[in-house]
Amino acid sequence: MGLLDRLRKTLSGRSAAFAAARQPAGRANWNAPTGSARKAMDGAIRTIADRSRDAVRNNAYASRIVDLWVANAVGTGITTTWKVPEGSNSGAAPEAAAWANWAAGPGCDVEGELDWAGLQALAFRAVVESGESLIWMRSVRPSADNPVGLALQVLEADRLDWHHTGMAPNGNRIIQGVEVNQRGRKVAFHLREDDDDFPLLRRAHAKRIRVPAEDLIHLYRRRRPGQLRDVSWLAPILWQLRDLSEYESALLKKAFVEACLALVVTGDDEESVSGEVLQDAAGNKVEYLEPQQILYRRGGGTIETVNPSGGGDHAGYARRHLEAISVGAGLTYDQVSGDLSQANYSSLRAGKIEFRRLLEQVQYTMLVPMLISRVARRFHAQGALLGLFPSDYLAPFHVPPAPEMVDPSKDTAALIAQVRAGFISQDEAVGMFGSNFDDVMAKIAKANKKAKELGVILDTDPRYVAKSGGAQDAKQNAAVQLAADDAAQA
Numbered sequence: 001m002g003l004l005d006r007l008r009k010t011l012s013g014r015s016a017a018f019a020a021a022r023q024p025a026g027r028a029n030w031n032a033p034t035g036s037a038r039k040a041m042d043g044a045i046r047t048i049a050d051r052s053r054d055a056v057r058n059n060a061y062a063s064r065i066v067d068l069w070v071a072n073a074v075g076t077g078i079t080t081t082w083k084v085p086e087g088s089n090s091g092a093a094p095e096a097a098a099w100a101n102w103a104a105g106p107g108c109d110v111e112g113e114l115d116w117a118g119l120q121a122l123a124f125r126a127v128v129e130s131g132e133s134l135i136w137m138r139s140v141r142p143s144a145d146n147p148v149g150l151a152l153q154v155l156e157a158d159r160l161d162w163h164h165t166g167m168a169p170n171g172n173r174i175i176q177g178v179e180v181n182q183r184g185r186k187v188a189f190h191l192r193e194d195d196d197d198f199p200l201l202r203r204a205h206a207k208r209i210r211v212p213a214e215d216l217i218h219l220y221r222r223r224r225p226g227q228l229r230d231v232s233w234l235a236p237i238l239w240q241l242r243d244l245s246e247y248e249s250a251l252l253k254k255a256f257v258e259a260c261l262a263l264v265v266t267g268d269d270e271e272s273v274s275g276e277v278l279q280d281a282a283g284n285k286v287e288y289l290e291p292q293q294i295l296y297r298r299g300g301g302t303i304e305t306v307n308p309s310g311g312g313d314h315a316g317y318a319r320r321h322l323e324a325i326s327v328g329a330g331l332t333y334d335q336v337s338g339d340l341s342q343a344n345y346s347s348l349r350a351g352k353i354e355f356r357r358l359l360e361q362v363q364y365t366m367l368v369p370m371l372i373s374r375v376a377r378r379f380h381a382q383g384a385l386l387g388l389f390p391s392d393y394l395a396p397f398h399v400p401p402a403p404e405m406v407d408p409s410k411d412t413a414a415l416i417a418q419v420r421a422g423f424i425s426q427d428e429a430v431g432m433f434g435s436n437f438d439d440v441m442a443k444i445a446k447a448n449k450k451a452k453e454l455g456v457i458l459d460t461d462p463r464y465v466a467k468s469g470g471a472q473d474a475k476q477n478a479a480v481q482l483a484a485d486d487a488a489q490a
Contacts, residue, residue, distance in 0.1 A: 052232035075401030077117025107145035
């Protein structure tokens with residue numbers, strides 16, 4: 001033990017009121033790195049990102065983990081509903097039509113390929129896989145499918161010049177390409193013009209572009225105060241993923257050996273076999289077993305059977321390993337493995353409740369405030385400059401996709417009971433399905449009006465049909481009809 005280790009042991013022994021701070025006898029030293037969140041990222045971001053991308057390319061479980069997070073957090077896109085200004089007679093927000101055109105087509109993408117939902121998924125995928133992503137909000141010429149002239153470009157965070165650390169001429173600090181002011185607020189990003197297709201020497205001396213923070217969204221999950229960048233979400237489980245992959249490869253090789261039924265012929269003709277090595281019928285030296293092989297060696301004229309046998313609880317080990325991987329990824333075992341053999345309604349529901357808590361935290365503390373809201377605000381600002389919208393900004397509603405129900409009949413019945421008991425409001429219940437209450441009510445009113453005009457009574461209309469399927473009583477029908485007439489006259 002060196003002098004430094006003895007000093008650490010002495011100091012820890014003096015202040016080890018907590019067992020976690022002690023060094024138990026016979027245990028290896030736990031020398032945890034010290035420092036801020038920024039220091040912890042130094043030298044680790046690129047290595048972890050490269051290893052995570054390699055795992056996603058070549059490991060089925062790593063690829064599925066990324067797909068699961070993107071599918072659940074973004075799905076077909078987080079939708080935005082604009083608020084109607086008070087006193088408006090149009091019934092629709094001034095931004096609604098322009099936003100619908102912008103979000104529905106590739107005009108919002110600088111590269112002209114993805115719509116708004118696709119850009120959300122691409123940006124978030126890079127966050128899970130690499131730890132962070134960049135979304136550059138750029139001004140383009142307005143068009144029919146992009147009426148405000150706002151286009152987005154999703155970049156991998158590798159474009160941040162991680163070599164660039166020091167003091168800026170204006171007195172700000174630059175840390176791995178991120179420029180912050182004296183309060184620690186991000187004011188600009190320094191991007192390399194070149195990408196990683198160029199040699200390392202050229203990348204280290206590439207030209208840089210300074211992009212103001214108001215034009216660039218840096219999307220990542222903040223886990224510690226003062227954190228400026230982040231690592232891949234696969235970082236805690238990268239070695240487990242690699243170990244499991246290598247373990248399964250070893251099992252495959254073992255299975256090949258176990259399938260090798262062979263015969264070893266010990267001949268009494270010393271001229272036919274030379275030396276003490278095994279040979280095939282042609283006299284070639286054999287070093288690897290193959291199925292149905294017949295091998296020869298010098299000896300006393302006997303025949304032996306080579307039949308390798310297997311053993312071990314391989315499935316149990318792999319399952320336990322995969323359970324640990326699932327926990328580290330923030331997902332459930334059945335999600336990552338696809339194994340539902342031991343699942344039931346209760347276990348699936350319990351697992352999904354915890355996952356949905358984590359999912360909502362990611363959606364409402366990262367995706368919505370850092371990405372969706374900033375793009376919506378920039379969209380409104382550019383439209384207001386063009387005279388398309390009023391200058392007053394009414395923050396819209398952002399609704400993530402609704403999670404799938406484990407058992408629709410049971411979950412729906414429970415939701416109805418909560419609404420009837422007053423535990424939640426009807427608009428909250430509608431929001432759980434990824435919809436806006438006002439939009440849903442408008443669609444229901446439109447459908448009911450159309451059905452009445454055509455003289456159609458549907459059993460889904462509680463004004464005329466009771467829950468049991470029978471008609472409502474005449475008194476209630478008359479009241480409904482009178483209310484509908486009054487509404488039509490108004």
